[in-house]
Amino acid sequence: MSEKLKTNPSIELSMETMTRRALVIGGGIAGMQTALDIADAGYEVILVEREPSIGGHMIQLSETFPTLDCSQCIMTPKMVEVSQHPNIRLMTYCEVEDVAGKVGQFDVTIKKKAAYVDREKCTGCGLCNEKCPTKVSSEFDLGLGKRKAIYVPFPQAVPPKPVIDADNCRFLKNGKCGVCKKVCEVEAIDFEQTDSFVEDRVGAIVVATGYDLYAKEKVSEYGYGQYPDVISGLEFERLLSASGPTNGEIRRPSDGRVPKEAVFIQCVGSRDQEKGVPYCSRVCCMYTGKHAMLYKHRVPDGQAYVFYMDIRADGKGYEEFVQRGVEEDGTLYLRGRVSRVFQQDGKIVVWGADTLTRKKIEIAADMVVLATAIVPTAGARELAKKLNITTDEYGFYNEAHLKVHPAESGRPGIFLAGCSHSPKDIPDTVAHAGCAASKVTTLFSSLRAGSDATDSLTQLSATEGREG
Amino acid sequence: MQAKLSCATVQSDFVKKVEELSGQDLLACYQCGKCSAGCPIVEEAEILPNQVLRLVQLGQKEDALHSKTIWLCASCYTCMSRCPRGVDLSKVMEALRQIVLRKNFDHVKISELSRKTIEELPPIALVSNFRKFTG
Amino acid sequence: MKIHYYPGCTLKVTATQFESSAIASARAVGVEMLELPRWNCCGTVYSLASDDLMHQLAPIRNLIRVRNENGNAVTTLCSMCLNTLKRANLLVNEDPEKRRTINAFMDEEEDYDGGIEVVHLLEILRDRIGFENIREKVTNPLKDLRASPYYGCLLLRPEEVGIDKAESPTVLEDLLQCIGAEPTDNPFKTECCGSYQTVDKADLVMEKTRDIISWAARNSAECVVVSCPLCFFNLDRRQKDLAERETGAILLPVLYFTQLLALALGLGAEVCGFEMHVVDPRPLLSGKGMI
Numbered sequence: 001m002s003e004k005l006k007t008n009p010s011i012e013l014s015m016e017t018m019t020r021r022a023l024v025i026g027g028g029i030a031g032m033q034t035a036l037d038i039a040d041a042g043y044e045v046i047l048v049e050r051e052p053s054i055g056g057h058m059i060q061l062s063e064t065f066p067t068l069d070c071s072q073c074i075m076t077p078k079m080v081e082v083s084q085h086p087n088i089r090l091m092t093y094c095e096v097e098d099v100a101g102k103v104g105q106f107d108v109t110i111k112k113k114a115a116y117v118d119r120e121k122c123t124g125c126g127l128c129n130e131k132c133p134t135k136v137s138s139e140f141d142l143g144l145g146k147r148k149a150i151y152v153p154f155p156q157a158v159p160p161k162p163v164i165d166a167d168n169c170r171f172l173k174n175g176k177c178g179v180c181k182k183v184c185e186v187e188a189i190d191f192e193q194t195d196s197f198v199e200d201r202v203g204a205i206v207v208a209t210g211y212d213l214y215a216k217e218k219v220s221e222y223g224y225g226q227y228p229d230v231i232s233g234l235e236f237e238r239l240l241s242a243s244g245p246t247n248g249e250i251r252r253p254s255d256g257r258v259p260k261e262a263v264f265i266q267c268v269g270s271r272d273q274e275k276g277v278p279y280c281s282r283v284c285c286m287y288t289g290k291h292a293m294l295y296k297h298r299v300p301d302g303q304a305y306v307f308y309m310d311i312r313a314d315g316k317g318y319e320e321f322v323q324r325g326v327e328e329d330g331t332l333y334l335r336g337r338v339s340r341v342f343q344q345d346g347k348i349v350v351w352g353a354d355t356l357t358r359k360k361i362e363i364a365a366d367m368v369v370l371a372t373a374i375v376p377t378a379g380a381r382e383l384a385k386k387l388n389i390t391t392d393e394y395g396f397y398n399e400a401h402l403k404v405h406p407a408e409s410g411r412p413g414i415f416l417a418g419c420s421h422s423p424k425d426i427p428d429t430v431a432h433a434g435c436a437a438s439k440v441t442t443l444f445s446s447l448r449a450g451s452d453a454t455d456s457l458t459q460l461s462a463t464e465g466r467e468g
Numbered sequence: 469m470q471a472k473l474s475c476a477t478v479q480s481d482f483v484k485k486v487e488e489l490s491g492q493d494l495l496a497c498y499q500c501g502k503c504s505a506g507c508p509i510v511e512e513a514e515i516l517p518n519q520v521l522r523l524v525q526l527g528q529k530e531d532a533l534h535s536k537t538i539w540l541c542a543s544c545y546t547c548m549s550r551c552p553r554g555v556d557l558s559k560v561m562e563a564l565r566q567i568v569l570r571k572n573f574d575h576v577k578i579s580e581l582s583r584k585t586i587e588e589l590p591p592i593a594l595v596s597n598f599r600k601f602t603g
Numbered sequence: 604m605k606i607h608y609y610p611g612c613t614l615k616v617t618a619t620q621f622e623s624s625a626i627a628s629a630r631a632v633g634v635e636m637l638e639l640p641r642w643n644c645c646g647t648v649y650s651l652a653s654d655d656l657m658h659q660l661a662p663i664r665n666l667i668r669v670r671n672e673n674g675n676a677v678t679t680l681c682s683m684c685l686n687t688l689k690r691a692n693l694l695v696n697e698d699p700e701k702r703r704t705i706n707a708f709m710d711e712e713e714d715y716d717g718g719i720e721v722v723h724l725l726e727i728l729r730d731r732i733g734f735e736n737i738r739e740k741v742t743n744p745l746k747d748l749r750a751s752p753y754y755g756c757l758l759l760r761p762e763e764v765g766i767d768k769a770e771s772p773t774v775l776e777d778l779l780q781c782i783g784a785e786p787t788d789n790p791f792k793t794e795c796c797g798s799y800q801t802v803d804k805a806d807l808v809m810e811k812t813r814d815i816i817s818w819a820a821r822n823s824a825e826c827v828v829v830s831c832p833l834c835f836f837n838l839d840r841r842q843k844d845l846a847e848r849e850t851g852a853i854l855l856p857v858l859y860f861t862q863l864l865a866l867a868l869g870l871g872a873e874v875c876g877f878e879m880h881v882v883d884p885r886p887l888l889s890g891k892g893m894i
Contacts, residue, residue: 275552339550508795542800596799
């Protein structure tokens with residue numbers, strides 16, 4: 001906990017000095033849900049997202065467990081609601097640059113990154129995207145598909161306004177092309193644009209910056225990054241997605257063939273203090289079970305194998321979901337880790353174990369999907385420094401109290417939502433986001449009720465140092 | 469096929485001896501099987517390397533010491549180099565062998581090796597084999 | 604440069620061709636290997652029992668021999684010797700109590716201070732001479748030779764003594780490329796050959812040999828390149844044993860990396876001892892015009 005937290009517990013505040021506006025950092029499901037909850041309670045929210053669109057990782061998913069709801073179907077209404085809510089100021093392609101002040105009076109500086117597009121003027125017609133001659137690897141499709149240099153990351157993006165990737169734009173690099181500008185009917189292309197900064201004051205901040213997957217380079221023993229047909233769970237989601245690079249068909253990245261033998265490996269990097277992180281990433285048992293089911297739905301004559309150590313299916317309907325995969329879709333669960341994966345003659349040879357039959361298992365797979373560990377998103381530690389909150393040794397933000405104050409950081413006025421705090425599935429993320437929102441609205445409304453302004457803050461401060 | 473467990477079995481002198489000789493925390497192993505998945509001699513083994521360790525965790529001295537696996541081990545160190553829990557299984561295998569060998573029981577019958585075999589083999593084969601399989 | 608050289612028993616008995624080709628090729632690239640006087644068997648394999656100091660005496664005594672010659676480093680060719688010497692060295696460096704006990708027991712020797720560095724010849728070629736410098740000295744590049752490197756275990760594991768990455772080593776491939784040969788891949792290049800099980804469980808070793816050789820052949824290798832005399836025996840001799848049992852077995856010659864290096868440096872077959880091999884490499888090599 002930082003030095004600031006040890007200062008006096010009673011902070012002078014009144015209705016005049018408490019700004020009842022919240023800043024939510026991160027526009028994934030956690031950030032969106034928090035923003036909606038706070039906005040619905042009647043307070044202003046600034047939602048800052050560094051990607052061109054909100055949606056986070058959840059919008060990259062195909063169907064979600066345990067209901068197999070289509071992720072876009074759940075999310076897009078919320079995304080539209082966020083963009084149209086009168087109390088939410090949506091700032092995409094922006095980042096928090098600096099934060100000063102204290103609870104009730106945070107002065108934030110937000111960087112609006114140069115998009116080279118006037119996103120106010122832009123009507124989202126898509127002509128620029130169509131005409132742009134440059135194709136590069138799509139980050140949204142995790143390298144399995146392509147996008148243009150002027151792009152909207154995915155079809156349901158909110159806002160549906162493009163940005164230009166300066167590193168790959170021919171005009172910005174070499175002064176050539178510029179066709180987007182020529183075809184734009186509202187003159188929204190502005191190659192002179194630069195980063196700009198806006199300042200604002202907020203009373204509370206919610207950090208909902210989400211997660212990333214364990215880096216490719218760290219998983220060298222499974223050929224990830226070396227063999228194109230060894231992919232991560234999130235990449236598999238893109239293959240499953242109807243709007244993904246293969247239109248929802250499961251195809252090998254190497255040659256486009258449909259894989260008949262699909263191996264799914266759980267705990268890649270997780271529960272691995274030697275080569276990865278010691279913690280459990282919580283969602284992989286469930287999404288791997290889901291992947292095996294969806295694979296079988298798309299490839300009825302294929303076989304899915306899952307190498308596991310344990311099955312963690314603790315949510316509502318979770319255990320039944322996993323069993324459904326086994327009984328209805330014939331997923332074969334093999335209890336043991338995988339020692340080696342190597343490529344030979346177009347197949348990926350997997351050496352694992354089944355400790356239950358005491359056999360070393362060899363499978364010549366067509367595709368291998370790795371359930372890689374969940375880690376904090378890039379830049380989490382730097383943001384923590386700006387906010388003056390602490391992270392644990394992995395970079396996840398520290399909560400004020402693991403059991404009874406899970407949505408509060410150690411610092412008054414700064415709250416946590418979603419995977420920025422620890423790995424979570426969607427139901428828990430939404431619950432956590434709601435919890436953070438309620439803390440914010442309590443903070444704002446306790447003053448409106450005329451109660452002693454210091455009360456709620458005293459309570460917050462008193463939780464510092466109490467571990468249990 | 470039954471094992472009766474109690475403090476006496478799972479905290480026995482045998483278990484303590486294996487821990488001491490190997491220097492490993494036996495309960496750190498969560499039986500993931502990765503060692504067995506990469507072991508070069510499993511085809512000949514009647515129980516998997518991870519199962520040998522499991523038997524020691526349960527204090528099953530006779531089963532562990534009578535396994536063929538500990539004598540098939542080639543000390544290739546693949547298991548310990550991949551273990552996600554940092555357990556050095558090659559040292560556990562050595563500890564089990566030593567417990568047997570130190571009772572003056574040799575695993576290799578040197579007198580039964582033909583002169584021809586001895587002359588053909590590289591000296592390191594004989595040295596390392598006797599190092600591992602004699603007391 | 605000069606460096607003390609620890610041969611170990613096998614290099615003097617069944618692997619003399621490894622030694623002769625190594626000393627000659629090392630000399631040709633500027634490394635003078637000086638055989639240690641009064642060396643003894645290293646006592647391979649490294650004893651893993653925590654209370655066993657008796658079996659550490661042999662390797663430590665060899666390191667004392669290096670000190671006797673006022674040396675700071677010693678090189679070896681045999682993977683098993685490398686592993687044993689290095690691990691024993693690490694043990695006494697990490698545990699001064701054990702070092703004291705060993706020194707006290709071997710009171711006829713000077714005390715070992717823990718300061719000797721043990722390096723494999725491949726490390727010297729890679730890190731101190733540099734493959735680019737070796738390439739410049741190559742007079743007979745081994746063009747069109749498809750060679751499958753086989754590392755075995757003890758050269759790479761455990762990590763603290765390995766000379767390269769255990770999962771994806773490249774030192775032999777890099778050396779082969781710099782002498783003009785074409786390294787081929789083999790997914791079994793770091794899988795154990797069966798090691799000392801060859802003494803009384805030859806069948807087990809033959810199964811390993813079958814896997815290693817057949818994978819090399821599937822990837823179009825014409826020969827297998829090794830760095831350890833036991834791997835050599837297991838792959839060379841047991842290949843023949845396998846062929847006697849089964850028809851249709853492919854026979855791939857097994858070569859030490861130093862033999863190929865010697866040929867590439869123009870030192871000729873005289874230092875290579877090919878007549879000692881069970882699977883004769885001479886037809887392959889003369890077919891390629893290399894001998």
